[in-house]
Amino acid sequence: MADVALQSGKAAKELDRAAALKKFQLPDVAFAALTKGSAIMVLVILGGVILSLVGGSWPALSTFGFGFFTSSSWNPVTDKFGAAAAIYGTIITSLIALLIAVPLGIGIAVFLTERCPASLRRPIGIAVELLAGIPSIIYGIWGLFFFAPFLQQNVQPFLIATLGNVPGIGFLFAGPPYGIGILTAAFVLAVMILPFITSICRDVFETVPPMLKESAYGLGCTTWEVVKNVVIPYTRVGVIGGIMLALGRALGETMAVTFVIGNANRVGGSLLAPGTTISATIANEFTEATGDLYVSSLIALGLILFFITFVVLSCARLLLMRLDQKAGI
Amino acid sequence: MADGYVVSNKYSGRYRGNQIWMSLCMAATFIGLGMLALILGALFWKGFAGLNVAVFTQMTPPPGSSGGLLNPIVGSLIMTVIGVIIGTPLGIMAGTYLAEYGQHSRLASVVRFINDILLSAPSIVIGLFIYELVVRPAGHFSGIAGGLALAIIVIPVVLRTTEDMLRLVPVQLREAAFALGMPRSFVIRRVVYSAAKAGMITGVLLAVARISGETAPLLFTALNNQFFSANINQPMASLPVVIFQFAGSPYKEWQDLAWAGALLITLTVLALSTAARALSTSRKK
Numbered sequence: 001m002a003d004v005a006l007q008s009g010k011a012a013k014e015l016d017r018a019a020a021l022k023k024f025q026l027p028d029v030a031f032a033a034l035t036k037g038s039a040i041m042v043l044v045i046l047g048g049v050i051l052s053l054v055g056g057s058w059p060a061l062s063t064f065g066f067g068f069f070t071s072s073s074w075n076p077v078t079d080k081f082g083a084a085a086a087i088y089g090t091i092i093t094s095l096i097a098l099l100i101a102v103p104l105g106i107g108i109a110v111f112l113t114e115r116c117p118a119s120l121r122r123p124i125g126i127a128v129e130l131l132a133g134i135p136s137i138i139y140g141i142w143g144l145f146f147f148a149p150f151l152q153q154n155v156q157p158f159l160i161a162t163l164g165n166v167p168g169i170g171f172l173f174a175g176p177p178y179g180i181g182i183l184t185a186a187f188v189l190a191v192m193i194l195p196f197i198t199s200i201c202r203d204v205f206e207t208v209p210p211m212l213k214e215s216a217y218g219l220g221c222t223t224w225e226v227v228k229n230v231v232i233p234y235t236r237v238g239v240i241g242g243i244m245l246a247l248g249r250a251l252g253e254t255m256a257v258t259f260v261i262g263n264a265n266r267v268g269g270s271l272l273a274p275g276t277t278i279s280a281t282i283a284n285e286f287t288e289a290t291g292d293l294y295v296s297s298l299i300a301l302g303l304i305l306f307f308i309t310f311v312v313l314s315c316a317r318l319l320l321m322r323l324d325q326k327a328g329i
Numbered sequence: 330m331a332d333g334y335v336v337s338n339k340y341s342g343r344y345r346g347n348q349i350w351m352s353l354c355m356a357a358t359f360i361g362l363g364m365l366a367l368i369l370g371a372l373f374w375k376g377f378a379g380l381n382v383a384v385f386t387q388m389t390p391p392p393g394s395s396g397g398l399l400n401p402i403v404g405s406l407i408m409t410v411i412g413v414i415i416g417t418p419l420g421i422m423a424g425t426y427l428a429e430y431g432q433h434s435r436l437a438s439v440v441r442f443i444n445d446i447l448l449s450a451p452s453i454v455i456g457l458f459i460y461e462l463v464v465r466p467a468g469h470f471s472g473i474a475g476g477l478a479l480a481i482i483v484i485p486v487v488l489r490t491t492e493d494m495l496r497l498v499p500v501q502l503r504e505a506a507f508a509l510g511m512p513r514s515f516v517i518r519r520v521v522y523s524a525a526k527a528g529m530i531t532g533v534l535l536a537v538a539r540i541s542g543e544t545a546p547l548l549f550t551a552l553n554n555q556f557f558s559a560n561i562n563q564p565m566a567s568l569p570v571v572i573f574q575f576a577g578s579p580y581k582e583w584q585d586l587a588w589a590g591a592l593l594i595t596l597t598v599l600a601l602s603t604a605a606r607a608l609s610t611s612r613k614k
Contacts, residue, residue: 031514038422107357135542252451
């Protein structure tokens with residue numbers, strides 16, 4: 001009797017458990033589907049960005065064809081648009097910014113990892129990250145009211161008087177000191193990307209096994225020789241990845257540049273004169289653009305910018321991913 | 330004489346080279362920190378000079394007269410809230426998928442890669458996207474479009490931190506919960522989320538810090554509004570856009586307000602990132 005009761009009780013319990021589990025099944029599946037859907041949403045956003053940019057720029061691209069990339073005329077009155085000046089400005093400002101910020105950033109990272117007293121390491125690291133957190137519009141407004149006048153009064157006359165007379169590169173530093181212009185924009189960009197380069201370089205320098213460094217020190221290497229022969233070769237891929245990441249930021253940066261670039265549509269000539277970049281042109285003109293072709297040309301500029309940054313950032317991520325895999329093994 | 334021996338003729342070149350390069354590295358650090366000091370110094374000097382009670386109580390003035398920043402402050406708050414409300418759940422869910430379900434699957438790898446690119450994609454392009462998606466079909470600029478543009482910037486930040494934080498939760502915790510018979514989604518929601526709560530909040534704080542200074546995506550989504558408006562279906566003022574407009578103007582009153590606004594944004598960002606840092610260090614202990 002007792003046996004039977006026990007068995008039927010067991011059966012009832014089994015049934016209860018199945019029912020209870022079933023109650024959990026639906027929310028369980030729903031939650032998993034929801035997370036997967038959100039992940040796919042990221043891909044949808046990327047697809048949406050590409051589709052909308054291609055769609056929006058189609059009128060301009062089909063009207064001007066390949067000439068859109070090579071023409072430097074930008075004339076809303078005659079409806080003739082070309083992207084060459086904006087592409088030129090974007091690339092030249094970013095490259096000059098890298099030229100300034102990369103040596104500085106690597107220098108700071110070397111100082112922080114090799115020479116800095118332990119008590120200063122954390123505060124300086126925090127200060128560098130603080131610099132990275134400042135919104136770009138702050139750099140822009142500071143560049144406009146403080147840095148550009150400073151350059152105009154102190155640095156640019158000096159550059160014109162010295163480098164301006166050097167044959168070959170003299171034309172780059174010719175003309176009056178405007179204050180605002182391509183070189184100023186590049187300087188502000190350099191200040192802006194400096195913290196990115198510094199913090200990535202510091203992070204990858206810290207991945208160097210201490211044993212390698214200590215072996216080199218044990219052989220009698222100086223700090224500089226250890227950095228040059230051990231740290232930098234070991235972290236080369238990561239440093240290049242970090243530089244590419246910073247380049248991606250610099251190419252797409254809008255507000256820091258728009259304030260100080262001067263918005264003049266031209267290719268070549270003096271670095272001290274005003275120019276423009278893709279993002280500055282869009283930011284300055286989009287809301288005032290009238291006519292479908294004008295708006296469409298601005299969106300086409302956006303498409304070009306997105307394409308360039310996508311390629312640069314992809315390269316950066318692939319390089320940094322290779323580094324992660326190396327660290328994983 | 331031991332020192333003299335080490336720095337003998339043969340080695341003095343290497344010694345001097347080391348001195349020179351290390352001094353250059355130190356100089357680079359001084360330049361970097363000097364720039365930070367210059368920027369913050371200028372900001373505090375000009376910003377506090379422009380800051381007064383009227384900034385918080387009055388509307389943006391017409392050119393040449395004094396006023397405040399009440400409408401852009403409110404507009405920024407509204408659009409930030411919209412951005413966070415839409416972006417955070419999506420980011421957390423997608424991050425959960427990458428850390429808990431997808432892990433090393435092909436879909437997860439692709440999403441992770443694309444997300445890292447969106448994280449540093451030019452924000453002005455996001456503005457163009459929302460313009461095409463929302464503003465052009467609707468026929469007018471609106472606060473909701475601005476909020477959506479900000480949401481798209483929030484998603485990658487929250488996604489990234491959520492995934493990183495969930496991965497830090499020890500596997501043993503999950504296994505213990507599984508052993509008690511908990512279904513997977515319950516383990517994630519009840520056990521993993523509560524273990525990673527501080528880190529996930531850090532991610533949201535960082536995302537708010539990131540969008541509170543974003544200007545480019547708002548320029549042609551929310552546009553601007555000279556008057557007070559809490560209607561998210563209308564053009565809406567925001568602090569960064571007003572700073573952009575006022576700083577570029579020749580009027581002194583406008584420039585002063587731009588500096589005051591810049592100071593407000595920077596203080597907000599600094600407060601948020603300090604809070605995020607405090608939260609993540611308290612978690613480590």
